[in-house]
Structures are given as structure tokens and as C-alpha cells.
Amino acid sequence: MAMARAGSSPQKSWLYGWHAVLAAWANPARICHRLLLGLDSGKEFQERAVAPVGKPRPKPEYAERARFEKILGKNAVFQNIALEVTELEVLALPDLVRMMQVRPRATFIMLDQVTDPQNVGAIMRSAAALGADAMILQNRHAPEAAGALAKAASGAVELLPICEVVNLSRALAELAEHDCLALALTETAPPIHTIDIPTKTCLVLGAEGDGLRPSVRAACALAASLPTRPDFGTLNVANAAAIGLYECQRRAHGI
Amino acid sequence: MAMARAGSSPQKSWLYGWHAVLAAWANPARICHRLLLGLDSGKEFQERAVAPVGKPRPKPEYAERARFEKILGKNAVFQNIALEVTELEVLALPDLVRMMQVRPRATFIMLDQVTDPQNVGAIMRSAAALGADAMILQNRHAPEAAGALAKAASGAVELLPICEVVNLSRALAELAEHDCLALALTETAPPIHTIDIPTKTCLVLGAEGDGLRPSVRAACALAASLPTRPDFGTLNVANAAAIGLYECQRRAHGI
Secondary structure (H helix, E strand, C coil): CCCECCCCCCCEEEEECHHHHHHHHHCCCCCEEEEEEECCCCHHHHHHHCCCCCCCCCCEEEECHHHHHHHHCCCCCCCCEEEEEECCECECHHHHHHHHHHCCCEEEEEEECCCCHHHHHHHHHHHHHCCCCEEEEECCCCCCCCHHHHHHHCCHHHCCCEEEECCHHHHHHHHHHCCCEEEEECCCCCEHHHCCCCCEEEEEEEECCCECCHHHHHCCCEEEECCCECCECCCCHHHHHHHHHHHHHHHHCCC | CCCECCCCCCCEEEEECHHHHHHHHHCCCCCEEEEEEECCCCHHHHHHHCCCCCCCCCCEEEECHHHHHHHHCCCCCCCCEEEEEECCECECHHHHHHHHHHCCCEEEEEEECCCCHHHHHHHHHHHHHCCCCEEEEEHHHCCCCCHHHHHHHCCHHHCCCEEEECCHHHHHHHHHHCCCEEEEECCCCCEHHHCCCCCEEEEEEEECCCECCHHHHHCCCEEEECCCECCECCCCHHHHHHHHHHHHHHHHCCC
16 A cells, blocks of 8 residues: 555555556656666667656666565566656546546446456556546555556556545445446346446446445446356456456447 | 377376366366365365265365475465366367357357466456357467466366367368358457457467467458557457457357
8 A cells, every 4th residue: 555645745666577667667757766677688678678768767777686576575577677666646536527527438447345466457457458547446455556566557557547535335426426327247237238338437346256345336327247158157357347348448439 | 288188198187276176076077086175274165175066076185285385386376275187188170160060159269379377267267258169279389277277267177178289270271161260359450349250250369469470360361459549559368358259259149
């Protein structure tokens, strides 16, 4: 829990992995502090890693595996590159309301108790690629948008705003007041291709196994399932999110 | 590479993780040899793990973490349960041809040099859930359908047949002779929702970054992209596969 909070001073964190670092590097809003490169990384790799992007850059430090592991932890697949950054600002619900006022369509994705960084990162990547406008998380469950999450997101943390809220059900109620309807993805609902998806939608997914909490499910005006076989009905949450986001994207464009 | 080959005697391998083991246990075609349960797993867990399923079952052995790690490797997330099984039979291309002769529709998914067990397992899970008929892999690149792959597949290795072929392009040519058209998912093609998907289709995906090899791409009669934003166009391969499989499923049922 080291995301920048409205009103608090922004925290630093580490990004690693080629795509995550290069995307942060290219993001004008990202303040970069330290760049670590593997001692054994090739010359071409090093040149690409420090290519100018129009903002001051930290002088690269060359590090051995042990130093990477000390900073990033033993299990980080860091790909010979890591970047210490100031965390991006997290949005609040009024920011999403303002967003909807100026955009003809909006797709948000809300995760209820999905906390695995790999899954959250993979969902951010799909959401950014498929044109979603923001991801909504409950602030006390939100994983840090760095490390393994940012690596799985493959650069998407630079593109997709994260909005943190205190209470998911209340956030959905407030979005509904601005004509943004919540669409729950659950196993017990009509298939998603059979329902009307409004132009302003918040797709809501729960954790595998547990699904959505009843209070969150109750705050969703719509619910849909994916057309899975009856004896094997559950997808990985990131794959389910990808399909839901695709379907929102396809319908939003009337196709 | 320990899958059963046509003509060779079947190999044994280890499955682990709750869903993978329980699905194997319930599969009448699976021969089970040894069942390992964590010493610390609770009584309810142990009772569910050995509940009768109408076939002889191995007597459970209770093991410490160190014994699991010795058998499964240090990085296995084994969830206090592992099962040694005989590997399932792998299909050959004529089996898929026979399958198409008796089914009005068929969806196959072919992976070209996608070798990460997590991704292959996740794709098997989506393919099984979304009603695909088989997965086609090149035999010398096929990861073992056990361990981390089977865990990510969450039971799907018991449901989705794997077909191994020597040459992917030749396999696609042979499928085309039986009216099964290959549909490549690539970044440079019309969006998938704008193309006709035949009732017998083999969806073809390549590895992230490298994409499809030219010879495999050339063997595909159709190609489609996903509707991603121009400046951030790539999805994780398992998420792309999920969307492709969903779209095949949706269209196959005329919806």
C-alpha cells in the first residue's frame, strides 16, 4: 500500500521488467529517480534503456543479480532492468464523474477483492489495450501499482488511471446517478451477448471462487455471464475480464 | 516432454493444486498412482481429497513441505496436495479429422511457440470452458501437461484433448482439406468482429513479441486482430486467446 493518496506526499516505488520500465520512462508524468541495469546486459540493451525521451534521466547504475534481489525481492523476474519512480496520482470518484461529462462513452472496470498482483496487472493491460477509461479498486485492498503488478501490466500502469474508493457499493451508486450502470460478471446471469450494454458502463468482477460480495452484487443494475460449458464454468479472472472488456468495446462501437 | 506418445508406453507425472488434482481424481480415464497430502492440511480437506469417485484410489501419504518440494520443485504452489498420474493419451491429427466428421461445429486452438506453462495452462482452461474441441501443439515444443501447466489449467487437462503434430503448417493444410479453416490472431488484420468465422475453425496464436512464424501465418486462410488502441496494441497471449475463443463460441451459435 504505497500508492500516492490525495493529500499525502507521493511515495517512491520500483518498477522492473523491460516493458514496464520503458513505458514509465516514456511517460511525461512519471518522475524517475534511479535506473538499475544488469551488469551482463548487452550494449544494445543498455543503449535502448537510456535513449533520451525528452526529460532528465537518472544516470544508470550497473548492478549484479544480488543487488537487484536485495531491492526487488528474490522472486522478481526483473529482466536486468529496474527503475525507481514516484508513484502516479490515484484518482478519486469525482474525477471519473468529470471524465464521463466530457466523453460520449465510458468503460470502467471495478475489481472486488481481486488482490493477486499478476491478475490485477494482467487486467490493467487488457483494460488499457481495449480502451477502458479507468480501473476502480477499494483502497484498503488495492495492491501497489509497481513490481509484479506493473510487470504483468506491461506498461499499462502508465496509461490506465486507477481510482481508489472507500466503499465499492457506494461508488457504484454514485456512478449510477451519473448514468453509468454497473454490469456484474457472474456465473448465474444471462449470457453477456444477450444483454444490452449501456454506453457508460462499469464492469464489475469478483475474486475467483468467492465471486462478488453480496453488497457489491446488489449495487449492480445489470449482470451477465460468459457462455461457458455447464460442467466447467469458471475462467481465470483476468481472462474473464478480457472477454467482458472486449464485449463492452465491441458494443460501444455498435459492432 | 513426458506426454504419452502414440505407440510409446505412457509416462507418469505429478499434478498438484486442489482443482488440478480433484479433476484428475474424478476423471475415469486417469490412472492415479500416489496421493500426497500436506501433514498440516485439515481433516475436512483430507476427507474431500480422498472422497470415493468409483475407482480404486491410492492410499494417501502425508508429507512435509520438504518432501513436496523434493518431488515437485521449489517453486511449485502445491496447496498441500499432489497426485502422481499416468499421462493422458495425446491425439494425432486423424483423431481431429474424425472428430469433425461427427460434430456439426468444431473449434480448435493452435499455439505456435507459446511454451510458458502458465500461459498454455490458462489457455487450456479458457478453451475447455468456452467449448473448444482440442488444442494443437507442435510436439517438440509442447510443455508437459502436468505441474504448473495443469495447475493453471485448473482441471482443464482432464477435459480438453491435446493433439500433437510434427509440423503446424502441414497440420493446418490438412485441416483445411476437411473444411476447417485456420484463423490467425495477429495485430495487422481486420478486427475479429468484422470477419466471418466458419463453423469449423482452428484459431492460431503465436508467442507475444515474436508472433506467428511466417510459414504458420501463410498456412492460415483467415486473419483477424483484436480491437485494441493503436498505441498499446498487445494483450497477454492467454487473454487474447480467451477473446478469440469467446468470439468463435458466440458466432458458432449464431449470436
